[in-house]
Amino acid sequence: MRISFKFSLKAKLTALISCLVLLVVMVTSTLYVSALIRHTLDDVHLRAWDVARRVYDQARYVLNQAQFPASLNPENPDDLRRFARDTLNADRRLLDFIQSEGAFSESLEYVTITDSSGAVIVHNVQDRVGHQWTPDPDFQVLARAGLYRQLRTIYGPPRVYEVVYHLKYGPEPMDVRVGVSTALLGRVRPEIQAAFRGTLIAVLLSTLTAGLVSLLVLRPLETISLNVDRLARGELPGPVPVSRSDEWGILSSKLNLLGERIRGEKAAFIALKENLDQLLANLADGLMFFDQQDRLVLATPAVGRFLNKPSEEMLRQTPAEIFAPEDSLNSILRNAFAARKAVNAQTVEGSSQSKTAQVAVSVLFVEEQGSPVASLVTLRDAETRAQLENQIDTAAKLAAIGKLTAGVAHEVRNPLNAMVLQLEVLKAKLGDQGKAVMPHLEILGSEVRRLD
DSSP: OOOOOOOOHHHHHHHHHHHHHHHHHHHHHHHHHHHHHHHHHHHHHHHHHHHHHHHHHHHHHHHHHSOOOTTSOTTOHHHHHHHHHHHHHHOHHHHHHHHHHHHHOSSEEEEEEEOTTSBEEEESSGGGTTSBOOOOOBHHHHHTSOHHHHHHHHHSOOOEEEEEEEEEETTEEEEEEEEEEGGGGGGGHHHHHHHHHHHHHHHHHHHHHHHHHHHHHHHHHHHHHHHHHHHHHTOOOSOOOOOOOSHHHHHHHHHHHHHHHHHHHHHHHHHHHHHHHHHHHTOSSEEEEEOTTSOEEEEOTTHHHHHSSOHHHHTTOOHHHHTOSOSHHHHHHHHHHHHTOOEEEEEEEOOTTOSOSEEEEEEEEEEETTEEEEEEEEEEESSOHHHHHHHHHHHHHHHHHHHHHHHHHHHHHHHHHHHHHHHHHHHHHHGGGGTTTHHHHHHHHHHHHHHO
């Protein structure tokens, strides 16, 4: 089952403004949060990089000042690593700096120097010296990560990332490693939450503002729509007072003009209908007019005399329902509609319960480009000579009705064309400022063209 939802222009306008504000606020908040996290990461990285640089400078100075013992081979990597470990651990200034940074810094988890084999040479925790080191992820991985991953890191469990500064003693490479904990990044949580709260508040305020603006802007349109509905139902006896001089006032004036013309045409139509009803009531022939779906839309009172049933009961029925009895008259009419074949004044026996013994039947099918448009059934009393005279008189009357109907159609089409022109003028005057009401103007134009 397919379910369709229809929203009013007010709801669409409110939703559009709210979505635009949401998009702008979300983009702004995202940029702000991203910049805030990036700035915090840069501060932490700069602090760790500065510590690594100072450790590197001190370690390099100590190693350059130390004398390599003659008992050790400078070409032996093991001797180089042993000498570097002993020399660096003997420098109190370096050890004090590493231990103080590891103990008192909020953002640094550890400070260490490792050799090429991954063994710890110097560490802020003395017990770790000599153990094999397991590297943590590079801090640049977090710095280059997307916003979503950074937020998961901030709100997730603390992790440690490394800032590595490469050091080389002779042919022996070493690394200064500074561990940075993500626990420090938690200080940006209040600002992130404040940004999201601001986004929510902005969206709520924009929705309320959009609803108020759409209510104020579209209120005249609701009044005009109500008056148009009343005009269509014939409940608006006179013009609607116009109290505005803007585009809404112009539209109201045009609708008043349209209402005056419709009221005039309605009076003419009522008079025409009365004349037509009087004319059809006096016809001796039975006329049955079927629409495009082969449903009876018009039947003169004389039809009841031929088919022995009231014409009012047959309205909106199909030929199979109307011509159901099994006799010659109903059989010919039923077969004609089934085969879509015209019948020209064929005389048949009347219905068994009809007062007319001989009936002249004519069936005419009107088509346009191969598609059915309408059907006309004519039933005449074939026994009386007076019926022929009535037939000629009826033809003349029908011709007059046709001319009159064509004149009415022409007179109705003129104001409709004027309405289309006025709507186009209104669209041109509104320009870009009328985008909000343009769908309603399109609906008015399409409905007027449909009437035309």
